[in-house]
Amino acid sequence: MAYKVLVVDDSTFFRRRVAEILDQEPGLEVVGQARNGKEALTLTEQLDPDVITMDVEMPIMDGITAVGKIMAQSPRPIIMFSSLTHEGAQATLDALDAGALDFLPKKFEDIAQDRKEAVTLLRQKVKSLARKRHFMPSRPRASLRQRPLTPTARPDTTRPTPSGESQRRQPLRASGKSYKVLAIGASTGGPVALQQILSNLPANFPYPVLLVQHMPGTFTKAFAERLDGLCKIRVKEAAQGDVLKPGHAYLAPGGTQMLMEGNPQQCSIKIIQEATISGVTYKPSVDLSFASLGRIFGGDVLAIVLTGMGADGREGCRSLKQKGATIWAQDEKTSVVYGMPQAVASAGLSSKDLPIDQVVEHVLAEMKVSG
Incomplete structure (x- = not known):
């Protein structure tokens, strides 16, 4: 059975281009296309895609906001398309912080030296991330902008196990x-x-x-x-x-x-x-x-x-x-x-x-x- 893909971008040309590339790959099926983040939320609920490709800058609802909402409601792998600028880098890192798993440059000539290589890489990345669908958390992780737990404040290792017994973690050697x-x-x-x-x-x-x-x-x-x-x-x-x-x-x-x-x-x-x-x-x-x-x-x-x-x-x-x-x-x-x-x-x-x-x-x- 093919992995279901939702393509999200405000450019009709880019949506069609990505959809055609992915649809020609055995094991992948583009089940829907969305013009903005708001449509992406609706289609995610209706179509239950295994992986989503997401633009960063879109009208009505941008990609970063959409990623945050999708990961809060129904986590699944998301790959971002972004520009290779400092601003694009900042926005992409924000999207990764919101829960996206990977990114690719929006210009295919920036992905690889030739179009064939770029197409292969896009297909490989989408398929690899789609396989991760069933390993996604059932609820969103805390934002990585919040400082994680430091080694000096680790949780109590004597916390009761599900059986009710206390079990001390063995010290690392x-x-x-x-x-x-x-x-x-x-x-x-x-x-x-x-x-x-x-x-x-x-x-x-x-x-x-x-x-x-x-x-x-x-x-x-x-x-x-x-x-x-x-x-x-x-x-x-x-x-x-x-x-x-x-x-x-x-x-x-x-x-x-x-x-x-x-x-x-x-x-x-x-x-x-x-x-x-x-x-x-x-x-x-x-x-x-x-x-x-x-x-x-x-x-x-x-x-x-x-x-x-x-x-x-x-x-x-x-x-x-x-x-x-x-x-x-x-x-x-x-x-x-x-x-x-x-x-x-x-x-x-x-x-x-x-x-x-x-x-x-x-x-x-x-x-x-x-x-």
């Missing part, structure tokens, strides 16, 4: 390894996952954090600024020559590659602007950044691969693992798309496969950080 850096790679679903992790790290986190998120360049700057306003540690878009500092997170700029140079005592960031490298698809690439970290820090790296489509990160993790680094992956249930973490887990590289809401406590225990 560190492996005993030493570390010099935390590295995290992500793609589809990554902005929300990264925000959940980073906003829970304490201000005294004694290691630098390297972040590689598949995202356009105009988006990474806006995303880093938003994270910096939400987190206790400092977060910035990485720049050429940045020297790694404890308690600072560096987000790889979109459309470039972020590498490391120097030595463990004085490591700095190298940004390659001409980011087309043979055999490398993503800009930025988790594989390249992780492998570069290994050349500087050897096994003193804790690397985590989060939700995302594809397999970027697997070879970088393999390189790190060979040097003795610790590799973890997000579990399938909490991943928006279980592609990148599955690639790492299936290759036997990850020693832990964790739900997103347990990542921070495991990081703090493993890296011996008090909250």
Whole structure:
């Protein structure tokens, strides 16, 4: 049975274009089209689509408002179409905060180098998100603009179980390894996952954090600024020559590659602007950044691969693992798309496969950080 898709956009031409592309994909069926957010609410109730594509700027009711209402009433996967501008980035991040799971540039030439590749990516993303329908929460999650629960104020682990018995959670045990850096790679679903992790790290986190998120360049700057306003540690878009500092997170700029140079005592960031490298698809690439970290820090790296489509990160993790680094992956249930973490887990590289809401406590225990 085909997944049902609702296409929402105020442009008749764009609605038809997206509908034709998706209808030609086996396993997908466009069951309705809406001109604005208000119509989208009505058709969502009537047609019960498995996934919705949503424009940001529309008359009567904009996409961000519509996403919030849909996720409050009947949560389901939503993918946003947005412009590659700073304003478009801010609006898209607002939509992700409201509950959307992913986004794509509205101009197909910004999605990929040729139309065929862009069409394939659109179909893959819609189909991947549609599969997530049955894993959506029955009620909306709290807005990620609200500061999540910090590690120093975790809930009581002696809370009664459904059977009425009290059960204390077993204390986490560190492996005993030493570390010099935390590295995290992500793609589809990554902005929300990264925000959940980073906003829970304490201000005294004694290691630098390297972040590689598949995202356009105009988006990474806006995303880093938003994270910096939400987190206790400092977060910035990485720049050429940045020297790694404890308690600072560096987000790889979109459309470039972020590498490391120097030595463990004085490591700095190298940004390659001409980011087309043979055999490398993503800009930025988790594989390249992780492998570069290994050349500087050897096994003193804790690397985590989060939700995302594809397999970027697997070879970088393999390189790190060979040097003795610790590799973890997000579990399938909490991943928006279980592609990148599955690639790492299936290759036997990850020693832990964790739900997103347990990542921070495991990081703090493993890296011996008090909250």
